[in-house]
Amino acid sequence: MKTTPHNLRILAVSDFVDKSLTQRVEDKTLEPVDLIISCGDLAPEYLSFLRDRLDRPLFYVKGNHDIRYSLSNPMGCENIHAKIVRFGSLNLLGLEGSMWYNGGINQYMDKEMNKIIRGLWFSFWRKGGVHMVVTHAPPRKIHDAEDRCHMGFESFVKLIDKRKPDYFIHGHIHKEFETQRDRITRLDTTQVINTCGYTILEV
Secondary structure (H helix, E strand, C coil), rough: CCCCCCEEEEEEECCCCCCHHHHHHHHHHCCCCCCCEEECCCHHHHHHHHHHHHCCCCCEEECCCCCEEECEECCCCCECCCCCCEEEEEEEEEEEEECCCCCCCCCEHHHHHHHHHCCCCCHHHHHHCEEEEEECCCCCCCCCCCCCCCCCCCCHHHHHHCCCCEEECCCCCCCCHHHCCHCCCCCCCEEEECEEEEEECCC
């Protein structure tokens, strides 16, 4: 008998702790999720809290304010920067940080980020492509701003155009959203989604 793969339910978080999410996690009223993803700028202890309480794998990339992360903290979580990892039938690529603006950690010139992406060509080939890209910063001209810190990467636009992931999820751009639809911009076949705070994705 042939079985149909079920949708993956993913909790994506970034940038600030949403008290309503914390309450639902503590009260155990959050519907079960299969995977947790952090798009950066959250305390490592908070990621460990989510990983522990929800008892699900947690993949993360670091944001430009994530200066306290170490090899052992956040505990039980996996840094996926510059890697393609598989979860179920989903290939995920992680890319950390923001555009360079003051020389701090986790900041990149666009040419540096482009070099990282080009260096992954063998992984793209071996893994058979990528379904979801997880970043801190957005692509240029999609959800970004004009100040240097909050500009998106042109290299991300090229990545979407060439690899055509189904989903490109990012944080970094603080904004309030009334509906899930407000978070999403389509670029050809790719949904670009701002995870600021938290959101639930069914993929």
